[in-house]
Amino acid sequence: MDKKRIIIINGPNLNLLGKREPEIYGADSFEEFLKKLQIKNPELHIDYYQSNIEGKLVSKIQQADSDFDGILLNAAAYTHTSVAIHDAIGAITTPVVEIHISNIYKREEFRHKSIISSKCVGMISGLGLKGYQLGLNYFKN
Template identity: 40%
Template sequence: MPHTPVLYVLNGPNLNLLGTREPDVYGRDTLADVEALCRTAAEGAEVVFRQSSEEGRLIDWLHEAGEKADAVVFNPAAYSHTSIALHDAIKALAIPVVECHLSNVAAREAFRHHSYVSPVAAGVVSGVGPFSYDLAVRAALRLARARAARS
């Protein structure tokens, strides 16, 4: 029986407010809309979709993904720019992590131009709204398949 890939899609602080928070920056799609888009893009892969505004919980989920998943799509939101702990958690994983952002962080405030996550991510997709998730899901699963083929 072929292996069904498992993909964790983890979302950081304030993403539960999608659809109402700064719609000119983040759009009007809700987090539920983003989840549905991810499940469609995953084309049969099992998707574990979660959101938390707590850094420690995100770290625990990354550790869990390292044991149970084939890849991770991660929108750390503002923690991208502040969290060495998330950097270290991702660095410890043997599976690919694709960093994802709805907005183009490079075109925003200067403090958003540096990410602690990007250097340890397998890739970064940002700036195309919810379509960032679609691309990130497809990329993460492709990276997971390539990793499995090498094993």
């Protein structure tokens, strides 16, 4: 049986995990965390992509539609501003789970609105990096 192919797509500033506001985001880099996810989920093929550039995220979402069975998307700040990412999710058939490391509802008011949520199958927010594992669990069924 083929492994389900899942891609994790992270948006702007998530390349700074481990350095940026560790009290909110933790001390591990995402690459370190990704290795742990891959070991813990051997029944899945997990790829990873990160960009600070909105258009590259849109292109990766479009490409993922033909290459992957599921997407975990942490659009970061673009969650609250990007109609382009919203439209890209709406244009594909691959299910997308929206992920946020921090609880967006406990932060600044402008972060309380997610433009992309209406196109995602669900959202996980505020559980730290554990949210990625919960998202992977969704695709295991």
